[in-house]
Amino acid sequence: MSEVVERLRQVLPPEALVTDPDRIQSYRYDRAMFCPAGEPLAVVLARETAHVQAAVRIAAEAGVPVVPQGARSGLSGAANALDGCIVVSLEKMDRILAIEPVDRYVVTQPGVFNAVLSRAVAEQGLFYPPDPSSWEFCSIGGNLSTNSGGLCCVKYGVTTDYVLGLEVVLADGRVLRTGRKTVKGVAGYDLTKLIVGSEGTLGIITEATLALRPAAARPRTMAALFDSGVAAGEAIVEIIRSGVSLSLLEIMDRTTIKAVNDFKRMDLPTEAAAMLIAQSDAGGEAGAADVAMVAKLCRQYGAIECIEADDPAEGELLLEARRAALVALEHLGTTMIDDVCVPRSRLADFIGAVEGIATEVDITVGVLGHAGDGNMHPTVVFDATDPEQARRAQVAFDRIMEVGLELGGTITGEHGVGVLKRDWLAQEIGPVAVDVHRAIKAALDPQNILNPGKVVAVGSL
Incomplete structure (x- = not known):
């Protein structure tokens, strides 16, 4: 192992190599609180693609695992280190390389934060x-690796829908360029979509070309309060059935609202069992009509109150509350965050089932999520120092996964598989699909050095 470190030292600039044990500790984990993590041999703080290539080549020759990392904001343990691995951090590769307003794309390195990129393209009238x-602390590389979604997915889709092309360092150190910069292009297999969502197990993304849209109109925002989470779920189904074109539709339950209030010192209404936040960026009369339709439907399904934001600042405050929800719940204890996506027609059933599980197992579960696309994040909160609470938390987490699959859903809508849900992936996709996953992994990473043990267990290939 000392020979590997010495070889890294010979080919990398001093600032790109971390071997100090204390500094290394901060590169062991992502934000998944209940996942194992090992002790890295070294951390490579890559500044350019050549640094990533050098680290991967040395790792391949020595048979040492490589764990790619971005901002370590992931929630499934996909970026967790392994004993004796080389962590390749992309956080220093944080430059936006080009913004093309006519062709509507941006070329970016993976370490750029999502919010930084969004604001940069907004200055060019793009979106x-x-x-x-x-978004304030997650990186584009991590978004690509897990195929992240977000608040706007209900109207605009997920990360993969905006990826035109990638630069990827493969397991042997070669650089693969996928995709194109044109609006259309179907030459060959779609290697871009293969890499997106692969969680660093097939290659390390070092550059991305992302599609942009014209800036949307200023949104109109409203909140609806319900005395029942199931009633809120029924309203969501009817909102979707109505065909109203929302750019955002989110839900938070009472546990989550209270956590956000305590964390952000906000004054959200805790008398409600659930709060829906809806937004339309259709602009003008169309946006007003969208919000009015949502309020009408929410009232029909028992909303206690419907409140439209008086101005954009008030609307942003509601979004700030929703964005802070997971961090706020983390302040209550250790969290296990489910990322179950169900058919939208089954949302009320899912919400009711989660509430029942929390009561039966006697554990705190904060229910929140992207209601508009059925991607829910029930968050189990517990004291990890109490073995009995930890056991019940695991039971609740697994039961929520089971319910999601029983309702025709999936175990992850946007957080990825990592190590947290690896066993559940096999249950969802079945043995044939697992074999195909392993075959793809073997073709691109025959030594199994790229983020081994994540997504699908492959053993020794």
Whole structure:
């Protein structure tokens, strides 16, 4: 192992190599609180693609695992280190390389934060829609690796819908360029979509070309309060059935609202069992009509109150509350965050089932999520120092996954599989699909050095 470190030292600038044990500790984990993590041999703070190539080549020759990392904001343990691995951090590759207003794309390095990129393109009158709740501290590379979604998915789709092309360092150190910069293009297999969502197991993304849209109109925002989470779920189904074109439709339950109030010192209404936040960026009379339709439907399904934001600042405050929800729940204890996506027609059933699980298992579960596309994040909160609470938390987490699959859903809508949900992936996709996953992994990473143990267990290939 000392020979590997010495080889890294010979080919990398001093600022690009971390071997100090204390500094290394901060590169062991992402934000998934209940996932194992090992002790890295070294951390490479890559400043350019050549640094990533050098680290991967040395790792390949020595048979040492490589764990790619971005901002370490992930929620499934996908960026967690392994004992004796080389962590390749992309956080220093944080430059936006080009913005093309006519062709509507941006070329970016992976370490750029989502919010930074979004604001940069907005200055050019453009819009990058994928916006995870963690957009202020999550990186584009991590978004690509897990195919992140966000608050605007209900109208605009997820990360993969905006990826035109990638630069990727493969397991042997070669650089693969995928995709194109044109609006259309179907030459060959779609390697871009293969890499997006692969969580660093097939290659390390070092550059991305992302599609942009013209800036949307100033949104109109409203909140609806319900005395029942199931009633809120029924209203969501009817809102979607109506065909109203919302750019955002989110839900927070009472536990989440109270956590946000305490964390952000806000004054959200805690008398409600659930709050829906809806937004339309259709502009003008169309946007007003959208919000009015949502309020009408919410009242029909028992909303206690419907409140339209008086101005954009008030609307932003509601979005700030929603974005802060997961961090706020983390302040209550250790969290296990489910990322279940169900058919939207089954949302009320899912919400009711989660509430029942929390009561039966006697554990705190904050229910929140992207109601407009059925992607829910029930968050189990517990004291990890109490073995009995930890056991019940795991039971609740697993039961929520089971319910999601029983309702025709999936175990992850946007957080990825990592190590947290690896066993559940096999249950969802079945043995044939697992074999195909392993075959793809073997073709691109025959030594199994790229983020081994994440997504699908492959053993020794």
